[in-house]
Amino acid sequence: MTKIAAAARKHAPIFLVAAFAVLPPAEPAQAQKSGGSITVGQELDIAGFDPLKVGVYDTSTFTAAAAIFDTLTTLNEKGEAAPKLAVSWTHSEDYKSWTFKLREGVKFHDGTPFNAQAFKENFDRQKDPANKCRCAFYITNIKEVLAPDEYTVVYNLTDPSVNLPATITIQSQNNVVHSPTAWKTKGDDYNRNPVGTGPYILKSWTAGDRMVLEKNPNYWDKGRPYLDRIILKPLPDAQSRFASLQSGEADIIWDDEADADNITRAQKDPKLTVHTYKGSGAAVYAFNTKVAPFDDVRVRQALVMALDRPKMSQAISNGLSRPATNPYGDGSWVKCKDDGALPFDVEKAKALIKDYGKPVEFKMLVTATPRGRMVGQVLQQFWKRVGANMEIEQVDQATIPSRAFPRQFQMTPWRIVDLADPDPQMYANFRSGSPLALAGYSNPELDKLLDHARVTPDLGERTEDYCAISRLINKEAIWFWTFQNTYYALSSAKLKGFPKIYNGVIDVSTTWLE
Amino acid sequence: MLNFVVRRLLGMLPVLLAASLLTFLIASLLPGDLALVILGDQATPENVAALRRDMGLDQPLWWRYLSWLGHVLQGDLGRSFRTGQTVLQAVAERIPVSLQLMLMAEFIGLLIGVPVAIACAARAGSAFDRFMTGSAFAMLSMPSFLVAILLIYLFAVELHWLPATGYVPFTEEPLANLRFFVLPALTLALAEWPGIMRVLRSDMIATLQEDYIALAKAKGLKPARILFVHALKPSSLTLVTVTGINIGRLLGGTLIVESIFALPGIGRLLVGAIYTRDLVILQGVVLLVACGFVLVNFIVDMLYAVLDPRIRHGHA
Numbered sequence: 001m002t003k004i005a006a007a008a009r010k011h012a013p014i015f016l017v018a019a020f021a022v023l024p025p026a027e028p029a030q031a032q033k034s035g036g037s038i039t040v041g042q043e044l045d046i047a048g049f050d051p052l053k054v055g056v057y058d059t060s061t062f063t064a065a066a067a068i069f070d071t072l073t074t075l076n077e078k079g080e081a082a083p084k085l086a087v088s089w090t091h092s093e094d095y096k097s098w099t100f101k102l103r104e105g106v107k108f109h110d111g112t113p114f115n116a117q118a119f120k121e122n123f124d125r126q127k128d129p130a131n132k133c134r135c136a137f138y139i140t141n142i143k144e145v146l147a148p149d150e151y152t153v154v155y156n157l158t159d160p161s162v163n164l165p166a167t168i169t170i171q172s173q174n175n176v177v178h179s180p181t182a183w184k185t186k187g188d189d190y191n192r193n194p195v196g197t198g199p200y201i202l203k204s205w206t207a208g209d210r211m212v213l214e215k216n217p218n219y220w221d222k223g224r225p226y227l228d229r230i231i232l233k234p235l236p237d238a239q240s241r242f243a244s245l246q247s248g249e250a251d252i253i254w255d256d257e258a259d260a261d262n263i264t265r266a267q268k269d270p271k272l273t274v275h276t277y278k279g280s281g282a283a284v285y286a287f288n289t290k291v292a293p294f295d296d297v298r299v300r301q302a303l304v305m306a307l308d309r310p311k312m313s314q315a316i317s318n319g320l321s322r323p324a325t326n327p328y329g330d331g332s333w334v335k336c337k338d339d340g341a342l343p344f345d346v347e348k349a350k351a352l353i354k355d356y357g358k359p360v361e362f363k364m365l366v367t368a369t370p371r372g373r374m375v376g377q378v379l380q381q382f383w384k385r386v387g388a389n390m391e392i393e394q395v396d397q398a399t400i401p402s403r404a405f406p407r408q409f410q411m412t413p414w415r416i417v418d419l420a421d422p423d424p425q426m427y428a429n430f431r432s433g434s435p436l437a438l439a440g441y442s443n444p445e446l447d448k449l450l451d452h453a454r455v456t457p458d459l460g461e462r463t464e465d466y467c468a469i470s471r472l473i474n475k476e477a478i479w480f481w482t483f484q485n486t487y488y489a490l491s492s493a494k495l496k497g498f499p500k501i502y503n504g505v506i507d508v509s510t511t512w513l514e
Numbered sequence: 515m516l517n518f519v520v521r522r523l524l525g526m527l528p529v530l531l532a533a534s535l536l537t538f539l540i541a542s543l544l545p546g547d548l549a550l551v552i553l554g555d556q557a558t559p560e561n562v563a564a565l566r567r568d569m570g571l572d573q574p575l576w577w578r579y580l581s582w583l584g585h586v587l588q589g590d591l592g593r594s595f596r597t598g599q600t601v602l603q604a605v606a607e608r609i610p611v612s613l614q615l616m617l618m619a620e621f622i623g624l625l626i627g628v629p630v631a632i633a634c635a636a637r638a639g640s641a642f643d644r645f646m647t648g649s650a651f652a653m654l655s656m657p658s659f660l661v662a663i664l665l666i667y668l669f670a671v672e673l674h675w676l677p678a679t680g681y682v683p684f685t686e687e688p689l690a691n692l693r694f695f696v697l698p699a700l701t702l703a704l705a706e707w708p709g710i711m712r713v714l715r716s717d718m719i720a721t722l723q724e725d726y727i728a729l730a731k732a733k734g735l736k737p738a739r740i741l742f743v744h745a746l747k748p749s750s751l752t753l754v755t756v757t758g759i760n761i762g763r764l765l766g767g768t769l770i771v772e773s774i775f776a777l778p779g780i781g782r783l784l785v786g787a788i789y790t791r792d793l794v795i796l797q798g799v800v801l802l803v804a805c806g807f808v809l810v811n812f813i814v815d816m817l818y819a820v821l822d823p824r825i826r827h828g829h830a
Contacts, residue, residue, distance in 0.1 A: 041679075045782075045786050047596045047597050047790070048596075048597055048598070053596075053597070053598055054596065132561055132565075188598050191597065191598050192597065192598075206778065207597075207599075207604070207607055207608075207778060208607075208608065208778030208779075208782050208783065208786075209681050209776075209778040233679075233680065233776065234776065235679050235776045236773045236776065236782070236785075237773050237774040237776070239663050239666070239774070240662070240663070240666055240678055240679050240774045240775060240776065241679070243663075243666045243667065243670055243671050243678040243679070244670075244677075244678045244679045244680070244776075246670075246671045246678075247670040247671050247674060247677070247678050249670075249677055249678055249679060249680055250679075396791070
């Protein structure tokens with residue numbers, strides 16, 4: 001995942017991010033072998049696991065969290081919620097209350113029993129205003145979590161959620177379950193000494209160097225995990241990370257489209273396997289429709305029609321980036337016959353700008369990274385061609401959300417992350433009055449569709465709603481999409497059982513060595 | 515000599531004070547609010563205001579500087595808001611890695627640079643001298659990230675002689691530790707030796723024209739003895755300076771090299787702190803590095819005095 005994406009994920013308007021961590025692994029025809037050890041090359045240093053300390057997990061932390069912790073639910077092959085720490089669930093008629101039955105006899109690595117009380121304490125700790133956790137933002141849609149008996153957990157929500165069990169599958173700071181005994185006894189040290197119920201136990205961790213995880217012999221899912229040991233290493237430089245894979249020091253590495261040459265090279269190398277996943281969501285951009293020149297729909301449409309996405313893909317990622325015409329992407333269950341995408345049409349764009357009659361000049365925020373700059377420059381060229389002058393304003397990654405939320409921008413990059421359901425992000429990004437509706441656009445028709453989609457259990461009807469939403473947004477051009485989310489991991493061909501990289505999480509807890 | 519040491523030590527004080535002020539200003543004047551960074555983007559204005567008050571961010575800059583300096587003088591450089599580690603802990607964990615890298619790089623640099631310089635000086639103007647001087651230029655213009663990647667592809671990917679990335683502490687596996695350091699140290703050393711070589715070469719050419727060398731030759735001493743015993747020491751004064759300055763420069767090099775070779779040193783810590791806006795770590799590490807630099811300069815001054823007595827008596 002790119003740094004832009006990492007930042008966008010951190011700040012993405014989602015309350016509960018979901019992924020499709022598939023268990024059991026996607027290669028059932030092969031026999032799993034036990035034993036052995038693998039090294040995973042990651043992009044970033046892990047800061048820690050205590051949500052009160054780190055706030056929001058990044059991609060590297062996700063990978064470690066997938067091994068150390070469990071979540072209540074996971075997703076099956078079809079992308080539907082499946083049992084993990086919860087074995088079954090039911091919902092109220094209005095989808096504002098969900099009841100989960102928990103798996104019995106599960107213990108945390110430190111021997112603490114896993115039960116409804118432990119789960120509730122995890123939630124309460126994040127929600128407690130006194131703890132001032134950044135993680136609390138992502139669970140604002142959950143009013144409370146109750147533990148009526150030892151193995152029952154009840155979620156009471158502020159808004160209906162038809163797909164809650166699927167949206168809580170990702171190994172995020174909010175969803176993984178920590179041992180209450182551990183954080184209470186370890187205090188400040190808990191951040192770097194995490195205790196979960198997951199398939200691997202943290203053995204040692206040298207800052208900036210390596211994290212060693214060893215097999216949990218008492219894991220509730222008998223027979224798993226297969227590997228005895230997993231070593232996670234931060235290898236920040238993309239070139240040397242790939243070299244480590246080639247020379248055998250790493251068995252699997254994280255990668256992204258910015259490193260297109262190495263992905264292509266790995267595809268041609270029989271000793272390596274390229275794992276890729278076409279996720280849902282996309283890299284997106286929001287116009288501030290409250291300020292000139294974007295208060296005029298002609299200008300917005302012209303800029304969108306001036307985009308030559310295939311050419312842009314070639315420029316930034318050797319053609320690996322997949323053009324997006326809606327916010328859902330190939331990985332989503334929302335498939336539209338007609339998403340209302342505006343065509344690439346330079347002449348029409350020029351005509352619209354001419355029709356507008358005033359000079360089109362504006363500033364666009366881009367992240368001060370090589371990728372951010374390059375994207376900005378490519379867009380600048382497209383728009384110059386149709387008579388619009390864009391000035392690039394480079395800012396720090398963390399500055400983008402703090403400029404976006406108070407609407408101190410004309411155009412800003414954003415991202416819709418890979419989720420099991422479009423509702424949380426679409427509702428937050430486009431419903432009138434939402435603090436995250438960055439375009440400042442309001443339309444009763446759009447609101448009606450968003451409201452209907454979130455309380456309708458029927459997938460066919462929901463698909464129709466979301467496609468209508470896409471048509472409306474595309475027509476009004478309040479946001480635009482450039483590329484769909486695609487995730488990559490490169491591994492030795494001997495590593496088997498690697499699941500899909502849902503939401504960029506490299507979950508090695510299901511893999512084995514051939 | 516004692517007088518000289520005390521004079522130099524006193525001279526360090528204003529430098530250290532200036533370094534602390536600059537470090538503080540860099541971190542304080544960077545755009546972005548530290549309270550906002552800590553609390554995240556979803557923080558309410560009330561939370562931010564409360565934290566700013568707690569941290570004293572609502573106080574005037576001079577007050578904040580003095581209070582920070584007060585803590586620093588008591589050995590408290592603060593705590594990372596990201597990992598909860600103190601700056602001193604974080605630095606103590608990482609410094610052995612960077613020191614080992616810099617010392618090995620300097621050592622390899624000298625190992626290449628000094629013999630080449632002597633050989634060139636002995637045959638100044640020869641084809642060998644011209645070739646080596648040209649190569650030195652070429653090496654100087656190679657960016658270290660490029661050198662690093664080339665070395666990795668040659669020695670790790672193609673030949674499988676050395677690891678591309680990674681680290682083990684010397685205390686655990688000394689041999690493996692050295693293997694991990696060869697390529698990163700070589701990367702830095704390849705940028706080091708040209709400077710060493712050029713400085714020593716020109717000093718030595720000058721020394722070789724001195725009368726006492728002519729006398730030594732006339733007495734029939736072997737050329738090797740003349741070069742190594744009579745000419746090397748008087749020619750190495752500038753080399754000591756360059757080596758001292760290099761250590762500071764090397765620290766800059768570790769920023770890139772440690773990231774490429776995944777070595778958990780100070781350079782990586784600093785890059786990580788910048789990337790995650792961990793200003794407390796940033797401030798602390800920069801200050802400690804500045805102190806280290808001042809200390810190295812002090813040692814260089816002392817070495818000067820040992821090498822050339824005229825300096826400690828204030829004649830040069």
